[in-house]
Amino acid sequence: xxxxxxxxxxxxxxxxxxxxxLLLRWETILVGLLIVVFAVNIRLSxxxxxxxxxxxxTFNFSETAILALGMALLIIVRDIDLSIxxxxxxxxxxxxxxxxxxxxxxxxxxxxxxxxxxxxxxxGLLVTRFALPSIVVTIGTMSLYRGIAQVVLGxxxxxxxxxSFQAIGQGYLWHGLFPISFGVFLALALGxxxxxxxxxxxxxxxxxxxxPTAALxxxxxxxxIRFWLFVLSGLLAGLAAVLLTGRIGSTRPNxxxxxxxxxxxxxxxxxxxxxxxxxxxxxxxxxxxxxxYTTFGLSLINVPGIVISILNGALLIVSIAGPTLVKRLMGRxx
Amino acid sequence: xxxxFANRDFALAAIVLALVLLIGARSxxxxxxxxxxxxxxxTSFLFMLTLAQMGIILTRGIDLSVAANVGLxxxxxxxxxxxxxxxxxxxxxxxxxxxGALLGAVNGALISGFSIPPIVVTLGTLSIYRxxxxxxxxxxxxxxxxxxxxxxxxxxxxxxxxxxxxxIAALVSVGFWVLFGHTRIxxxxxxxxxxxxxxxxxxxxxxxxxxxxxxxxxAVSGLCGFLWVSRYGIAYSDIAQGYELTIIAxxxxxxxxxxxxxxxxxGALLGAxxxxVVVNALxxxxxxxxxxxxxxxxxxxxxxxxxxRGSRREGKIILREARQKAAQGSAA
Numbered sequence: 001x002x003x004x005x006x007x008x009x010x011x012x013x014x015x016x017x018x019x020x021x022l023l024l025r026w027e028t029i030l031v032g033l034l035i036v037v038f039a040v041n042i043r044l045s046x047x048x049x050x051x052x053x054x055x056x057x058t059f060n061f062s063e064t065a066i067l068a069l070g071m072a073l074l075i076i077v078r079d080i081d082l083s084i085x086x087x088x089x090x091x092x093x094x095x096x097x098x099x100x101x102x103x104x105x106x107x108x109x110x111x112x113x114x115x116x117x118x119x120x121x122x123x124g125l126l127v128t129r130f131a132l133p134s135i136v137v138t139i140g141t142m143s144l145y146r147g148i149a150q151v152v153l154g155x156x157x158x159x160x161x162x163x164s165f166q167a168i169g170q171g172y173l174w175h176g177l178f179p180i181s182f183g184v185f186l187a188l189a190l191g192x193x194x195x196x197x198x199x200x201x202x203x204x205x206x207x208x209x210x211x212p213t214a215a216l217x218x219x220x221x222x223x224x225i226r227f228w229l230f231v232l233s234g235l236l237a238g239l240a241a242v243l244l245t246g247r248i249g250s251t252r253p254n255x256x257x258x259x260x261x262x263x264x265x266x267x268x269x270x271x272x273x274x275x276x277x278x279x280x281x282x283x284x285x286x287x288x289x290x291x292x293y294t295t296f297g298l299s300l301i302n303v304p305g306i307v308i309s310i311l312n313g314a315l316l317i318v319s320i321a322g323p324t325l326v327k328r329l330m331g332r333x334x
Numbered sequence: 335x336x337x338x339f340a341n342r343d344f345a346l347a348a349i350v351l352a353l354v355l356l357i358g359a360r361s362x363x364x365x366x367x368x369x370x371x372x373x374x375x376x377t378s379f380l381f382m383l384t385l386a387q388m389g390i391i392l393t394r395g396i397d398l399s400v401a402a403n404v405g406l407x408x409x410x411x412x413x414x415x416x417x418x419x420x421x422x423x424x425x426x427x428x429x430x431x432x433x434g435a436l437l438g439a440v441n442g443a444l445i446s447g448f449s450i451p452p453i454v455v456t457l458g459t460l461s462i463y464r465x466x467x468x469x470x471x472x473x474x475x476x477x478x479x480x481x482x483x484x485x486x487x488x489x490x491x492x493x494x495x496x497x498x499x500x501x502i503a504a505l506v507s508v509g510f511w512v513l514f515g516h517t518r519i520x521x522x523x524x525x526x527x528x529x530x531x532x533x534x535x536x537x538x539x540x541x542x543x544x545x546x547x548x549x550x551x552x553a554v555s556g557l558c559g560f561l562w563v564s565r566y567g568i569a570y571s572d573i574a575q576g577y578e579l580t581i582i583a584x585x586x587x588x589x590x591x592x593x594x595x596x597x598x599x600x601g602a603l604l605g606a607x608x609x610x611v612v613v614n615a616l617x618x619x620x621x622x623x624x625x626x627x628x629x630x631x632x633x634x635x636x637x638x639x640x641x642x643r644g645s646r647r648e649g650k651i652i653l654r655e656a657r658q659k660a661a662q663g664s665a666a
Contacts, residue, residue, distance in 0.1 A: 131642060136582075139579055140635040143630050144627075147630070275451060306464065306465050310465030310466065317454075320448070
């Protein structure tokens with residue numbers, strides 16, 4: 001034991017395990033898992049290891065992955081946004097109505113992003129101004145936003161969109177290989193990683209998550225940052241709405257149903273602590289690939305989606321219970 | 335303090351009553367005995383599940399898997415009824431409660447055993463239980479012709495003219511009222527929610543309380559699962575999908591604090607009743623049922639804002655000043 005080199009009094013503002021070590025290990029585990037997923041899938045289906053298939057598979061998870069980036073930051077500051085899927089519905093509705101009125105593609109994009117920002121700002125305002133728990137507020141706004149889509153659309157669908165708008169959600173960046181939505185996700189992930197891990201804003205975000213009161217007394221504008229993170233989350237939902245609406249070319253009231261829980265799963269599986277203050281964008285990105293390619297591989301061999309969701313649920317629990325279990329077993333041996 | 339909460343419940347009761355009378359003024363049929371019984375019967379699931387969820391929220395937890403539990407137990411009950419048409423109905427009820435409790439106990443064990451946040455565990459088991467419905471039934475839909483007459487007749491039973499669903503919901507409510515307000519277990523739930531550290535020093539263990547409330551909520555969900563399927567005469571993988579959020583909404587409207595330790599049985603029941611009245615009233619006053627979600631969303635938000643105002647405490651002036659300074663500092 002190197003007790004002498006340890007500080008005499010540990011400041012117990014955090015769980016006693018070493019954060020950096022565990023996180024390092026978690027991303028390593030995810031890389032290992034991703035390799036296993038690829039290896040198993042290659043064995044199970046001869047169609048898996050195909051550049052076009054692998055690239056087209058990203059269509060199915062890029063939109064939720066974009067949502068997960070914003071969700072990761074919110075969860076790091078101990079908040080959550082369950083209204084993002086409903087925000088997609090409202091944004092998609094607004095774009096659909098505008099498209100029917102003959103709005104051109106650039107205007108549609110502005111409308112989609114704008115509605116997302118408004119929805120996010122409303123969440124942020126309620127959470128920070130009234131000091132309300134974000135989980136309750138966003139369950140409420142989820143109901144409200146999706147309710148708006150339901151009232152306006154009823155059992156109808158909007159299906160008139162300009163071709164150039166649909167091309168955004170369906171198009172490729174390079175010779176039918178690199179979907180635009182995937183490129184958007186990767187670019188955003190890089191940006192988020194830099195901001196979160198290399199700037200003072202990122203450091204402040206971690207400070208808020210680790211201890212909001214201490215952060216406040218250190219001069220961090222806690223509520224201001226939280227507000228803007230909600231706006232960001234709404235903006236990303238607007239962006240996801242643009243991509244998703246363009247991809248499927250229609251708007252129904254139940255569009256993107258359940259996306260919020262998928263995004264939360266990606267974030268938590270990526271090693272972001274649900275109690276806040278810890279997590280990396282790399283972990284979230286690895287989780288996106290692991291979950292995305294598990295789903296894709298299983299659907300290639302005709303496993304129904306609902307069965308895949310069992311696996312995703314189990315993966316979520318095991319991924320969090322596993323490290324605790326291992327540590328406990330090791331502790332008993334020692 | 336207790337007077338404050340009593341007042342809040344009173345205010346909510348007045349709002350619900352006013353709402354009912356308002357709807358009744360527009361269409362008097364809503365106030366008929368048959369309609370009132372119908373509303374209560376429809377809302378009976380929500381009454382029971384809201385109280386079960388309240389127990390969990392009191393301990394600062396949340397259970398997103400209750401509706402999936404309802405669906406899974408409902409499907410198993412329907413399959414059991416088809417496989418053993420001669421089995422007495424009471425046996426199926428006991429099986430449903432037991433299986434529900436087991437599913438709840440799995441949540442409770444994962445939460446307390448591994449110290450995983452309840453929202454994460456139940457998010458996971460939500461997918462697992464939902465998927466399990468599909469697996470055990472092989473994707474099949476069970477309709478009323480797969481169920482025995484006794485199975486289907488159960489929810490239509492009466493006790494002295496009162497539908498059995500209302501009777502069961504009333505009994506369960508009384509049970510929760512006694513448990514939360516008049517037993518040591520109930521006090522322990524409020525204690526861990528109010529201050530887990532202080533509760534621990536008093537010998538109340540958070541993990542044990544979490545395990546208990548999740549198992550209890552599971553048992554109630556199991557009971558509701560059987561009742562749900564026998565009432566609607568159909569079982570498929572999406573039964574009660576999304577209902578978990580309605581249940582949480584009822585808790586929030588009823589004044590159960592998501593931060594734990596605050597809430598009353600009367601409040602939770604009124605929260606559930608409010609949503610039940612809204613859902614049932616829309617068709618009566620010729621409003622499209624598509625409005626339901628929007629209205630419940632608006633009501634949830636109004637309820638939390640009102641709650642936050644009501645529970646604002648003195649004595650945080652230092653913090654507020656610091657907050658203002660921080661805001662000014664960043665603006666400068």
